Amino acid sequence: MVIEDKLQELKEQINKIVPSGITISDVEFEGPELVIYTDDPKQFADQADLIKVLARDLRKRIVVRPNILEDPERAAQEIRTVVPENAGISDLFFDPETGEVLIEAEKPGVVIGKNGVTLREITKQIGWTPKVVRTPPIESSTVKQIRTFLRSVKDERKAFLRKIGHRIHRETTSKDQWLRVTTLGCCREVGRAAFLISTPESKVLVDCGEKPGNTANGTPYIYVPEIYPLDSLDAVVLTHAHLDHCALVPLLFKYGYEGPVYSTPPTRDLSAMLQLDYLDVVRKETDKIPYTSNEVKTYIKHSITLNYGSVTDIAPDIKLTFHNAGHILGSAIAHFHIGEGLYNIAFTGDFNYQKTRLFSPAVSSFPRLEALFMESTYGGSNDIQPQRRDAEERLYEAVSTTLKRGGKVIIPAFAVGRSQEVMLALEEGIRKKKIPPVKIYLDGMIREATAIHTTYPEYLNNDLRNQIFREGLNPFLADAFVQVDSPDLREQVISGEPCVIITTSGMLSGGPVMEYLKALGPDERNMLIFVGYQADGTLGRRIQKGWREIPLGWRETIVINLEIATTDGFSGHSDRKQLMNYVAHLQPRPEKIFTIHGDENKTIDLASSIYKRYRIETHSPMNLETYRMI
Template sequence: MLIEDRLKELKDQINKIIPSGITVSEVEFEGPELVIYTDEPKQFADQADLIKILARDLRKRIVVRPNILEDPERAAGEIRAVVPDNAGITDLFFDPETGEVLIEAEKPGVVIGKNGATLREITKQIGWTPKVVRTPPIESSTVKQIRIFLRSVKDDRKTFLRTIGRRIHREVTSKDQWLRVTTLGCCREVGRAAFLISTPESKVLIDCGDKPGSINNGTPYIYVPEIYPLTSVDAVVLTHAHLDHCALVPLLFKYGYEGPVYATPPTRDLSAMLQLDYIDVVRKESDKIPYTSSDVKKYIEHSITLNYGSVTDIAPDIKLTFHNAGHILGSAVAHFHVGEGLYNIAFTGDFNYQKTRLFNPAVSSFPRLEALFMESTYGGSNDIQPQRKDAEEKLYETVINTVNRGGKVIIPAFAVGRSQETMLALEEGIRKQRIPAVKVYLDGMIREATAIHTTYPEYLNNDLRNQIFREGLNPFLADCFVQVDSPDLREKVISGDPCVIITTSGMLNGGPVMEYLKALGPDERNALVFVGYQADGTLGRRIQKGWREIPLGWRETIVINLEIATIDGFSGHSDRRQLMNYISHLQPRPEKIFTIHGDENKTIDLASSIYKRHHIETHSPLNLETYRMI
């Protein structure tokens, strides 16, 4: 059946369901959604459950848009007239592409009204679809710039979404039924994550990252026949925003990819921030950068964001659902439903199966699950991490000892994840007088990444949300935190009083941490504290192994006399015990498990242990292998 015929059929079905008096002028696939255009959006708003009924009966994600949107300035005035003043509206963002108006308010509940009454009244008055979010305590320039950029390319994006929508909803033509997974990176190694799902109809790429510390093999195998040309790929799915999973997504657009990238909203924003910084760091160290900021913009323009639990068509025979992975903000376990109940496969990305100061544990229950690709960073039999409480005690002890001897504590940390966990632990330690009330300096992108965390409070755990918004005690805004925003201030920190410095990069692959290490490394009063995983080949791993002289360029050397401390327990990864517990609690139990994203001995050890305990078929794949699932 042609797409036009399918749309006509859907329009006829819609007209049979909707009440008389509502006319549908057009229906169109735009990305994964079926968009209904009408001259009577107010009548749709009056029918509170109508869109839910349409979505249920048509088995599609439904969006209703007016044919003509009211002028944003007039609409803004009408919104403010409807919403009570005590809601504290701080910003209105009109998105013509979606017909949505994002209402930022200090009290979202007041904007929503009892049982959504105020929201429905807004829709009736202006036609735009209101979406309410809480005003973030820290404004993010990244989020603001992305919103402005998406508004500037609204026409191109609408054309793109319609093209993609028709591709997603094209007719399934093949009579064959099979599913294969090709490993393009991240097998028996940490980094350059990339996996390709293939069916007779579709190809979907999961992640496309770099390999930290690698010079010769830092890129996934995205040139092999299974995936090339990139125009044959239907979709890219991004599990989370760490560079070993997201760094090279813009490279795909440079080499001809034209499709969508699916991610949670925080993952899109954080990954764009990190990608721009990534090419800036590479530019300082090399004459050749892998891609430009234009390619990052192309990625943003082609991004489609999905929240946890939203079942979405991404290809004619593949549905995607994101579930919380508990690793970093917006990190997701990607679950794929292939065919009409043919097969279900999930990729954990990086995940954490314990509650942390920031997040709830990773989801372990799925409607169906036949195969699982799971990370194995700490999959070795001896990879048992201490309890978070014990790790924090060790951090406090290191800070106390270092400050008492007049030194400074350097904590290299990923801008996203470990930085915020460490900030929360230090803030509580200072507030409860467990450690001296020293300044905690934030250098690099940590402040901006923290701002993005406060933009998406629904992705944080309930305890932290309540602390920030109900108790009015936002730990990220504590007086102890000071942003280092100039070379002059960095020099003052280096020469000043004892303090704690949280700075990027987490594995010492360039960034501001190198300035601190160069200046403070020779002084034995200071301390360098690792709170995150250090991959093979990185400077961080070398220092952990005992290197005390670090070459810097051709003629310069960093001398390491300061105390070296590795504090396990802050990692966003599950340790061996949690990985095994995760398998025990999986519902339903999969038929096959593939252990990836770990050093060779760890992935093999974990696969063997899972098989021995649970009698599940396991594999520790190599890169460039293809497995037929069905």
């Protein structure tokens, strides 16, 4: 059946379901969604459960879009008339591509109304579909720029979504049934994550990252015959925004990929921010950048965002569902349902199976699961992390000791995830008088990353959301935090009073941390505290191993006299005990587990231990291997 016939059949089915008086003018696949166009959006709004009924009966993601949209200026006036003033509307963002209006408000509940009555009234009055979000406590320039850019390319994006929609819903042609996974990176190593899922009908790439600290061999094997040409891919799925998983996604577009990239909304925004910064760092170090900001824009234009738990068709025979991975904001375990109940496979990306100050633990229960690719960063038998509270106490002790002797504390941290965990711990330490009152300077992208965290509070754990929005105590806005936004201020921090500096990059692979290390490294009163994993080959790992002189260019050397400390326990990764515990709690228990994203000895050790304890078939794959699942 051709797409046009399939759409006509769906239109006839819809007309049988919707009440008389509602006219369906057209239906169209746009990306993974079935869009219903109507002249009667107000009647749809009166039928509160109609869209749910359509989605259930048609087994599609349904969006209703009016043929004619109210002028945004007039629509904005209507919204402010309908919504009570105490809702505190701060911004309205109209998206003609989707027919949606994003309403930012200090009190979203007031905009929604009891049982959604106010939202339905908005739709009746203006036709636009309202979506409500809480006004971010910290404004993010990244989020605003992405929304503005997407609005500027709405016509191109609509054409793209229709093209992808038709590709997703094409007829299957093969009578064979098989599933293969090819390892293109991230096996028996940390970094350059990339895995290819192949069926007779489809190809999907999971992640495309760089390898930290490795310029010679830092790119996944994206040139091999299994994946090439890149326009043969149906989709790219991005588990989270750290560079070892997302840095080279724009490179795919440079070399011919034209399809969608699926991620959660925070992952899209954070990855674009980090990719642009990655280009700046690479440009300063080598003058050879792998792609330009134009490819980052192309990635954003081709992005399709999904929330946790939303089952979505991404190819004729593949459905994708994201689940919370507990690692960083928006991080996801990607679960793939292959065929009509044929096979289920999941990729954890990086995950954390414990509750942290920011996130709930990773999801361990799935409808079905036959195979799992799981990270093994701390998979070695001795990789036991201390409890988070113990780690925080050690951090307080190290900071207090350094401040008492008149020194400064440098904490290199990833802008996304680790920085926010450390910020929250230090804020509480000052508030509860566990460390002296001290200025905490944030350098690099940490402030902007934090702003994106506050843009998506639904991805934070309940305790932190309640603290920020119900108790009115937002730790991210504490007076102790000062953003370093100029070279002059950085110089003042270096020459000024004892303080704490949280700065990028987390593995000392460039960024502002190098300036602090150069200036403060020779003074033994200062302290450098590692709070995250340092990959082999990075400057951070070398300093951990005891290097005391660091070459900087041809003639310059950084002298390391300051005290070095490693405070384990802040990692966004599960340790050995949690990894084994995760397997124990998996529901259902998979038939096969592949241990990836870890040093060679750790992935082998973890695979062996899982087999011995749980009698599950395990593999510690190498790069460039292909496994047939069925």
